[in-house]
Amino acid sequence: MSLSLLELAKDREVLLDGAMGTELMARGLPQGAPPEIWNVDRPEVVAAVHADYFAAGSDAVSTNTFGGSPIKLAGHGLGDRAYELNRAAARLARSAAPAGGYVAGSMGPTGKFLRPQGEFTEKEFEDAYAEQARGLADGGADVLLLETHYDLREALAGLLGARRVTAVPVFVTMTFNILPRGFFTIMGDGAARCAAELEAGGAAAVGVNCTLNSEQMIGAVRALGEATRLPIVAQANAGQPVIGPDGNVTYSQSLEDYVRHVPALVEAGARFIGGCCGTGPAFIRAMAPFVVRGVRA
DSSP states (O other): OOOOHHHHHHHSOEEOOOOSHHHHHHTTOOTTOOGGGHHHHSHHHHHHHHHHHHHHTOSEEEOSOTTOSHHHHHTTTOGGGHHHHHHHHHHHHHHHOOTTOEEEEEEOOOSOOBTTTSSBOHHHHHHHHHHHHHHHHHTTOSEEEEEEEOOHHHHHHHHHHHHHHOOSOEEEEEOOEEETTEEEOTTOOBHHHHHHHHHHTTOSEEEEEEEEEHHHHHHHHHHHHTTOOSOEEEEEESSOEEEOTTSOEEESSOHHHHHHTHHHHHHHTEEEEEEOTTOOHHHHHHHGGGSOOOOOO
């Protein structure tokens, strides 16, 4: 009988994947197009990205659904197709997974704000995330990953919505800036508060992704670990984006420097480790020797 992803993390660190969007753009996704539509229009391309990550050593890959909430998709006229696109994405990732490979259902922020800063209520966000979670769970996701959240209120609404419709474990990662007083989201949510409230809300794991490079993320992992006993997820950016004269985007942290800090992330307490913006299969392949490797479940 195979282990669950959480059970595997009790035995050793788990290697996640890297960025999806940049991989799809490198394979022809037009600038500004919703990546989620390729789950039905170009499924072979999405599946190939997943396969490349598994081949590089990922234990788990994230679905091509970062912008897959009905609210986010509505901006592209696809709001009523949220369930379809999310279920298709999970099935694609599952089809690319080798024996013992896992699928995490990606659920990024809506891009909108809650009242009073915006027009939405917590209940509206909760319902939107519930619809997305339902599609991902029905498609076969092993866990759901609410990722890159910058508003704790939205993350909690997403967590509540997901848990309302499925028993699939929910991981939540926030994105923090470094301030003199510690790690905080743009909405002013501190790392310790996020960890405590997400744990109380029923998250199965908490973590940090995006914004910070791999060296900066070490401190954020420690800050989360001081506030929770849950497993911690760490997916750092390869530094900050740099736009070249030709309009192409590169990232400021080299692969070698990025990987150099992976052992310290493990030492700081990260149990799930992967990459975010600017990282691809080459980064995952280089990280694999520094993550405790075991026999696949």
